Amino acid sequence: MPEIAVVGSLNLDTTVRVSRLPLPGETVLGSSHFDDTGGKGANQAVAAARLGRSVAMVGMVGGDDAGGRLLESLGSDGVDTTAVAIGGQASSGIAVITVDDAGENMIVVDPGANAMFLPDVLDEVADPVKAAVVVLVQLEIPLETVAAAVAMATGTVVLNPAPAAELDHAVLSAVDVLVPNATELARLTGSRIPASPSEAIAMARQLDGPRAIVVTLGADGAVVVSSSDEAHVPAPRIDPVDPTAAGDAFCGGLGDALVRGDSLQEAVHWAVRCGAVAATRWGAQGSLPTKDEVLTLEGAG
Numbered sequence: 001m002p003e004i005a006v007v008g009s010l011n012l013d014t015t016v017r018v019s020r021l022p023l024p025g026e027t028v029l030g031s032s033h034f035d036d037t038g039g040k041g042a043n044q045a046v047a048a049a050r051l052g053r054s055v056a057m058v059g060m061v062g063g064d065d066a067g068g069r070l071l072e073s074l075g076s077d078g079v080d081t082t083a084v085a086i087g088g089q090a091s092s093g094i095a096v097i098t099v100d101d102a103g104e105n106m107i108v109v110d111p112g113a114n115a116m117f118l119p120d121v122l123d124e125v126a127d128p129v130k131a132a133v134v135v136l137v138q139l140e141i142p143l144e145t146v147a148a149a150v151a152m153a154t155g156t157v158v159l160n161p162a163p164a165a166e167l168d169h170a171v172l173s174a175v176d177v178l179v180p181n182a183t184e185l186a187r188l189t190g191s192r193i194p195a196s197p198s199e200a201i202a203m204a205r206q207l208d209g210p211r212a213i214v215v216t217l218g219a220d221g222a223v224v225v226s227s228s229d230e231a232h233v234p235a236p237r238i239d240p241v242d243p244t245a246a247g248d249a250f251c252g253g254l255g256d257a258l259v260r261g262d263s264l265q266e267a268v269h270w271a272v273r274c275g276a277v278a279a280t281r282w283g284a285q286g287s288l289p290t291k292d293e294v295l296t297l298e299g300a301g
């Protein structure tokens with residue numbers, strides 16, 4: 001059985017580079033575009049696999065060419081795809097991404113087959129979820145499937161609540177480590193986006209349910225909050241070009257370190273470095289680093 005099971009989405013991404021992001025109703029001209037394999041779930045699976053973990057992907061693709069490409073790409077990174085269901089008539093998920101010159105992005109996802117990954121389908125492919133040491137979950141699949149996955153997991157459950165959504169207390173209570181970014185934390189607490197690491201710590205303290213909360217803060221690194229822990233972990237200084245998969249690299253790195261037996265704070269130091277390397281490169285899975293690339297990144301964090 002794998003060390004890490006990832007329950008989540010698989011998408012084909014198209015990224016357009018723009019000088020600035022469009023306003024509502026506005027058209028802007030891009031300078032270039034490229035395709036990459038993506039999806040928050042698949043990205044986290046590849047992130048952990050490139051760091052050396054045995055990983056099983058649990059999710060759903062369509063019975064189209066894109067689905068074949070998504071499975072093949074995961075396989076080439078050594079991710080076990082036998083628990084990825086294939087929805088015959090469905091289209092695979094796609095994402096349209098714009099990234100501006102300042103390294104900010106916008107993402108729109110058409111979930112396709114990811115939205116058909118309902119609890120009865122999960123039941124048919126659930127073995128890795130029940131057996132893995134760490135289970136990584138995100139919110140690009142139906143929330144009822146997320147609830148079923150966190151309930152059946154026996155290992156450490158890491159939930160990345162992206163894209164932001166309201167979550168039942170029963171789901172939050174089954175989570176060992178919740179990993180929101182600042183926007184997602186604001187949504188979960190019904191507050192404004194935290195303006196500083198100390199504000200993020202105070203807001204994370206309001207959340208009831210998860211055993212620990214790790215808030216990712218981009219260039220400000222991350223904060224860790226639990227009953228026994230409270231810390232700000234700074235990020236290495238880098239020149240970011242594309243933040244698309246930085247959060248996924250972070251979650252994959254966190255899972256890798258937790259399997260190794262690191263403390264949560266040690267794991268967050270490692271995860272921050274994984275996210276930082278990904279942000280210096282273009283694309284989703286194309287940006288995810290190997291262990292050596294993370295180790296040789298210079299700077300604090």
Ligand code: RIB
Pocket residue numbers: 009011012013037038039040043094095107109140244245247248284
């Ligand atoms: O987290 C980044 C991912 O979000 C992209 O790869 C895109 O597919 C969307 O799911």
